[in-house]
Amino acid sequence: MAEKFDAIVVxxxxxxNAAAYTLAKSGLKxxxxxxxxxxxxxxxxxxxxxxxALERIIPDFRDDAPLERHIIEQRMWVxxxxxxxxxxxxxxxxxxxxxxxxxxxxxxxxxWFSQKVQEAGALLLCETxxxxxxxxxxxxxxxxxxxxxxxxxxxxVILADGVNSVLARKAGFRPELxxxxxxxxxxxxxxxxxxxxxxxxxxxxxxxxVIEMVGKITKGMMGTGFLYTNKESLTIGVxxxxxxxxxxxxxxxxxxxxxxxxxxxxxLIEGGEMKEYAAHLIPEGGYKAIPQIYGEGWMIVGDSGxxxxxxxxxxxxxxxxxxxxxAETIIELAEKQKPFSARNLAAYRxxxxxxxxxxxxxxxxxxxxxxxxxxxxxxTYPELVNQAAHTMIKVDGIDKKTKEREIRxxxxxxxxxxxxxxxxxxxWRAFE
Amino acid sequence: MNxxxxxxxxxxxNRYKVDAGRPHITIKNPDICAHDCKTQQCSVCCxxxxxxxxxxxxxxxxxxxxxxxxxxxxxxxxxxNVAWEYPRGxxxxxxxxx
Numbered sequence: 072m073a074e075k076f077d078a079i080v081v082x083x084x085x086x087x088n089a090a091a092y093t094l095a096k097s098g099l100k101x102x103x104x105x106x107x108x109x110x111x112x113x114x115x116x117x118x119x120x121x122x123x124a125l126e127r128i129i130p131d132f133r134d135d136a137p138l139e140r141h142i143i144e145q146r147m148w149v150x151x152x153x154x155x156x157x158x159x160x161x162x163x164x165x166x167x168x169x170x171x172x173x174x175x176x177x178x179x180x181x182x183w184f185s186q187k188v189q190e191a192g193a194l195l196l197c198e199t200x201x202x203x204x205x206x207x208x209x210x211x212x213x214x215x216x217x218x219x220x221x222x223x224x225x226x227x228v229i230l231a232d233g234v235n236s237v238l239a240r241k242a243g244f245r246p247e248l249x250x251x252x253x254x255x256x257x258x259x260x261x262x263x264x265x266x267x268x269x270x271x272x273x274x275x276x277x278x279x280x281v282i283e284m285v286g287k288i289t290k291g292m293m294g295t296g297f298l299y300t301n302k303e304s305l306t307i308g309v310x311x312x313x314x315x316x317x318x319x320x321x322x323x324x325x326x327x328x329x330x331x332x333x334x335x336x337x338x339l340i341e342g343g344e345m346k347e348y349a350a351h352l353i354p355e356g357g358y359k360a361i362p363q364i365y366g367e368g369w370m371i372v373g374d375s376g377x378x379x380x381x382x383x384x385x386x387x388x389x390x391x392x393x394x395x396x397x398a399e400t401i402i403e404l405a406e407k408q409k410p411f412s413a414r415n416l417a418a419y420r421x422x423x424x425x426x427x428x429x430x431x432x433x434x435x436x437x438x439x440x441x442x443x444x445x446x447x448x449x450x451t452y453p454e455l456v457n458q459a460a461h462t463m464i465k466v467d468g469i470d471k472k473t474k475e476r477e478i479r480x481x482x483x484x485x486x487x488x489x490x491x492x493x494x495x496x497x498x499w500r501a502f503e
Numbered sequence: 504m505n506x507x508x509x510x511x512x513x514x515x516x517n518r519y520k521v522d523a524g525r526p527h528i529t530i531k532n533p534d535i536c537a538h539d540c541k542t543q544q545c546s547v548c549c550x551x552x553x554x555x556x557x558x559x560x561x562x563x564x565x566x567x568x569x570x571x572x573x574x575x576x577x578x579x580x581x582x583x584n585v586a587w588e589y590p591r592g593x594x595x596x597x598x599x600x601x
Contacts, residue, residue: 106589108520112597113571177601198593218592235573237589248577255574257550259513260600304600316548317578323550324510332505347600348513350550350570352577 076102078401079214079225080193081201081238083110085387086373087231088184089128089394095193097402102223103193104216106200111181114233115351116387117258117297117306119281120175124388128395129187133169137179139301140279141170144272148335150286150296151457155335166278174279174299174306176260204228204242210367211242227401227411229370231394234352236375244371245362250314251443252356254294254381257323258308261343265303271339272300283384286453288330290321293442293449295384296330298339305340307331310353312443323350355381358429358436365416370397378428382435382502389428396422438501445497451485452494510552514568522594526566528553528575529586536562540582545575571596 080091083105091103107113119142125132144161165171189195198218205213205222213224230239234253239245272280284296294311309323309330316323331340354360354377361378364371372378373390380389400419401411409415423429442448459478463471482491530536536543537560545554551568554575576587589595 106592108593108597111601113595114601115598116601118601178598179600181601200589200592202588216592235571235576235587235589237587247580247583248573250577250580253573253577255548255550255572313548313574313577316574317542317544320542320544320547322510322547322552323574324513324552325507328507329505332507345508345513346516347598348510348517348570349598349601350572350574352573 074223076100076223076225077405078102078227078229079104079223080229080231081214082231082233082373082375083107083185083188083195083197084114084181084231084233084373084390085184086375086390086394087229088181088188089391090229090231090372090398091193092128092184092188092191093395093398094401095188095191097398098192099402099405101193102225103188103195104199104201104214105185105195105197107197109182109197110185110195111178114177114181115258115349116177117299117308117384118175118177118180118387119299119384120173120180121385121388122169122171122173124391128391136183137175139174139176140274140277141165141173142281143274143278144280146280146282148282148284148286149453149456150284150288150333150335151454152287153334154457154461155284155286156456156460174281174301176301176304201232201238204238204369206242211369227368227370229372229394229397230375231372232375234354234374236371239362239371239375242369244366244369245375248352248354249356249360250317251312252354252360252377252439253313254310254353254355255313255316255323255350256308256310256353257327257348257350258306259327259345259349260301260304260306260347261340261345262304263343267342268300268303268305274300277302285449286457288326288333289449290319290326291446291450292316292319292321293446297384298336304346305343307336307340312355313352314443353381353386354379355439357381357439358432359439361432364423365419366413368411370400370416370419372397378432380431380435382438383431385431392426392428393423396426434503435501437503441497441501445494447486447494448498455482455485510550511568514551517568518597518599519567520594520597521567522590525591526564527588527590527595528564528566528569530562530564531584531586533561535582535584540584544578545585548578549575569596
């Protein structure tokens, strides 16, 4: 008889680590399986760490977690081919500990988190890909790996295996991803001296800046670009809906290269040494795309359950929170010696519904559909806004009233008055 | 002067442990790509450029530079012609930074 655990966690990303840590800390016997050489070696993120979600798991994480820069300034840019209109929000409030969010480098951060999981008592096996779930009727009783030469059993299996979740698909817990429900993001990391980053972004010490971008850089596709400051590197990337990539037949590499050549972006990354190129799918289907997340002896957490708030660029905090809440559900049932049946695990969904995870996703449930059907938010408007700024700011002997009329006409010409009103209504619906 | 880096040059910066002779992704039926798929979007949308269309219309897949994102599988929703698994434990892309 193979060894049996209280719980098996598949994957050592933020959701899997949050779940394994919480379970192990309560004294349960936990096995965590990771297919990478080390935790983080298969994981890709922008990456921003939101303190709150981690604080609820490891309150003193700031003592030794590998953090890059705490963010004191957020820039939002709307780009045309040669220009951008932007807002910058910078506050010294964000420069006072405890800091609200940080840039991180996932390969380093995940290794640290995993160390905490192991210190809490979980057994981690790396370089181990789980090939199948072992079923007893409709109940999950263990996993089949490519390494142990056999099977491992547990009372509950938590799938924290990421957006592609081969296991959840094979088991029929989740359908294949729809190209309209995922974004494809590509990114690079560029190294340069700390002082260069500080002077280019007007920051000192370990303070940092993030830039989020929409507009021409996505070539009319629904998506965003980003540029984050790390201690001695910058991460730059762009992500768009996969359905748009498919429809427009755009090369993601070409898209990123052209973005890097934008006259407002190029000087910021100039001279950096590119040391890695990565790609990743982000589940952006929102509330309506969330599959069944628990059943007889199984639960789904993190990206595998499509828990991403695309509007606010939040994912890892939802991952950690779903991992923690799944673990807390298990701990409560174990204490009462109740079986991990679908009926009992429904408490996990209830916990999620009561948390910011489902509340936020529900709030934006209409957003993906509205933006899919109305690409003008990513094409026409960025262009018009930039042209309007250009018209108003350029001093050329034309009076301001004429300029205003010109701008108004440009908007009604491109979208018509009806179109503009409709778009305003759609925006309100999307964010309501 | 704008510079456009080729994807091959970029992948050279990445760390891989290639599972020689055991590709984790395969094209189920190459004839479908050659004759039934008009768009062959995998040859453009794979961020690592693993898929190339040959002169005779056939699609060739070399998985060595794969970033394991899943794009090729998800995007092939008209034909579902991509058999996609994770590499064996420890193999494939090994992100240094992620």
